[in-house]
Amino acid sequence: MSLKLTAITVAFLAGVVPAATAQAADGYPTKSVEYIIPFNAGGESDVSARFQQATWEKMFGQQLVIQYMAGAGGAQAWSQLNSLPDDGYTIMGINLPHTVLQPMEKDVGYKTEDLTPVNYFHYTPDAIFVGKDSQFQTLKDLVDYAKQNPGLVTFSGSGSNSSNNLAQARLDDLAGITTTYIPFSGTSPAITAVLGGQTIAGFNYVTSGVSQGDALKMLAVAADERLPAFPDVPTFKELGYDLVGGAYRGVAVPKSASEEVRKAVSDAVSKVNADPDFKKKMEDAGFVLTDLPYEKMGTFMAEKQKEYEAGAAKLGIAAK
């Protein structure tokens, strides 16, 4: 991924965005919408889509039909995105950092700039978890221990080259420590490993900690501000580490979709996001809502792309 290409993408997006009008959004949706989730049912992508589904159907009086197209960490679905109908009634979930890191690594059937996200509506911040009886009560304890014992601190996380993995590498870098990342096949087994004391700590998503109640302690969260669901957990920023990140989830349409369609879908997603009931439920579950509609997509993607490229270099993913 060259910077030049990114720059062109940004320039392109910036050029056309003002042309979009809100008129098409008035009628949308007038019939049921197929919403393809590129992952298996039960994961965070599915759960957040289910939250949207409930609000969407109440708000617009139209069905939001969730379909699954899992495979290759999402690549199976994303490589087919542009062959879908482009009328806005078939939309697809899209995730970061997946859609930036995957094409960087190998030919996965799509390129980052082939995909058209229209709205990134939330993210699940990375966070460090330890068991409730852990000897580490603060991030400082853990970092100090890691300094004295290079490599000994083990972090469980979901998958290799994932957001969890990026965050762990980033923290190593920022704090000048060496820790060992243990990849698991998903958030559930990764959290189980922390609960069972198999690893010393876990770099997981906030959402996975919500259901654990007192069994787990969250040491720090990679968000800009403290989360409403966890007012006592400090952010990494407060503790002096510039670490904000997690898995971002959004909605994408095929490249051929018109500006009106892109805007209409984005507006509908934003409307759901603004629903107080939706907001409360999502936040209680540990999701952090974002306000990244189609208008802001260009800048947001450029910024993230830069960040992930730096992270990828640290993880040793071959940049093309």
Added chain:
Amino acid sequence: MVLLESFLGALTPLNLLLALVGVVLGTVIGALPGLSATMAVAVLVPFTFTMDPASGLIALGAIYTGAIYGGAYAAILVNTPGTPSSIATTFDGYPMAKRGDGGLAVTLATLSSVVGGLVGGLFLLFLSPPLARVALAFGPPEYFWLAIFGLTLISALSVGNTVKGLIGACLGLLMSMVGVAVVGGDIRYTLDTQVLLGGIDITSALIGLYCVPVVIDLVATRAQHLTVEDDLKGIRLGEALSISWARKFNVIRSSVIGTVIGILPGAGGSIAGLVSYSEARRASRHPERFGKGEPDGVIATEAANNATVGGGFIPTLVLGIPGTPPDAIILGALLVQGIKIGPTLFSAQGNIVYTFIFGLLIATVLMLPAGLLIGKYAYRSIISIPKPVLVPTVAFLTIIGSFAIHSNIHDTQMMFVLGILAWILNRFGFAPSPIVLGLVLGQIAEQGFVQSYLIGNAQKAVLGMFFGRPISLAIIVAAAFTLLYPLVSTYLAKRRSRAAVPLDAVEDAAPEAGRYRDPASLVMAALFIVLGVFAYLETAGMTAMGSVFPTTISAALIVLSLVLVAMHLRRPGRPSPVAGAALAPAREAVGWRRIAAALAMAVWILAIPVTGFATAGLLGFILMIAAASWDRPQAQTLLGYAIATLVLVAGFYLLMAKVLLLRMPPGALF
């Protein structure tokens, strides 16, 4: 008091109705290979949003337990596990059906599923919080050893043919590594294609490996698919009850094993079934009957896999950690309903939880009458459908099932290719079950191994990590038992009677032709050596984490193939006067019908993306009916076939597109 209230709460007419409908629906969906419990539960979730939480949960739990049970039908009647949970059901269920005991096998499966489900449910009701700790005590080394334990079953499954069984396992293990590695993130064995990037889906592989050979072999003979007793004894409930009662220890043991393994997130029904099968075989006084239609085998698997339902809910409800994929969806549904899962659930929202658990238990009990009724009907239809319609119907089910998993036609193509390979391999004595075990357990074994190694390495205690943990040690001992037991018992049996007992367990298709050199086996071994070398060379570009397993497995494949070569070279050539008969006599001629059936299926699958799913279905039915018709059919019969074709194709199309809401492949027509 809460218990009684919740019990009454579960007994409302609405909840009873939901439980019954859920069980019936689940059973039907589970019986169709590839349409899984996960899918059934996912489809139902939006409907539960409008229900009261406990009712919604009952519906979801009922459909889930029904689907796990329904998997037994396909396993018994067409040798295809309807869900991975019933892999081990095929080992004895299908042989039973073949010899005319299909109705009995279905009834046994029903009884043991109900008991297993009840045992799991009762553990969930009374012992959830303490049992949830089991999930936490299992770390990466335990998962690794559990997978190894599962693999040792190969030794029992391929007695007398161990080397070929082990080679099959290596093939399965290599297959499990295709795609993006969870640990290390390497992209392995994709041959630079995107098709293989997602890996080989286990369910579609299961369908291909077990079911495609059945379809191909069905057309080869004029005889009916299953032997039918003259008097058509039906479901034989009384007989099944007395058999189950005589084997009550097996039922209970398997149910407990199923519950405990269900508690382990990531292990699931397939491992539960395999482990309890292997335990039942060891405890049995007649281990040599396993794999040839031993009721104990069906009982063990079916009791265990339904017990995983209750077991799986234990970590789901207590820890918020889903024990199985359907649990994950139900967890998501609960979150959307605003119910906080986790340690506080039982105290804060006890009435909902207990109502749900009672609902699940009631649903499990309802499974008995519903299952017996559906079982009777399913068995009747399988034995009474004329072969020319049965063949395309089974083929259609394999296509639907493999497609439905990810709405991806690549999975269907992969299913078919693996099926043809399995059919060829089976002719040369390589049975499908070891391959399947390798495929199912490979990922669990690899992840457990690499994670253990990484953690051990960080703590500077790698050996202690693998061999110093009490649960690990217990599993290692059990695995060693399973591995050595068949060898010891064969030795003892030989000493007792000089008569050599033919012991090959599942390989009824082509038992290794005794003591003579088999040129075909030599050729296969040579191919596997080439494959092993290729797989070994491919590891060069992988990270240390990603390469350790493939390196080991490909080396093992090469060594085992060399052993096979050496074994055959040491044997005398066949003293056969006719050169053509030198190929093992047990191997019957291929015949044009088998080739025609395979080709018809290939055309069918290739036509799907071109013409659309339903049109290709009609075409496929016509081709396969032609390949499977031994007599020139009367006009009236043809009309019957045409109607059956239309009804089946349209019915399943609507089920997939309109009920299960799957994305159908876009084609020119429909």
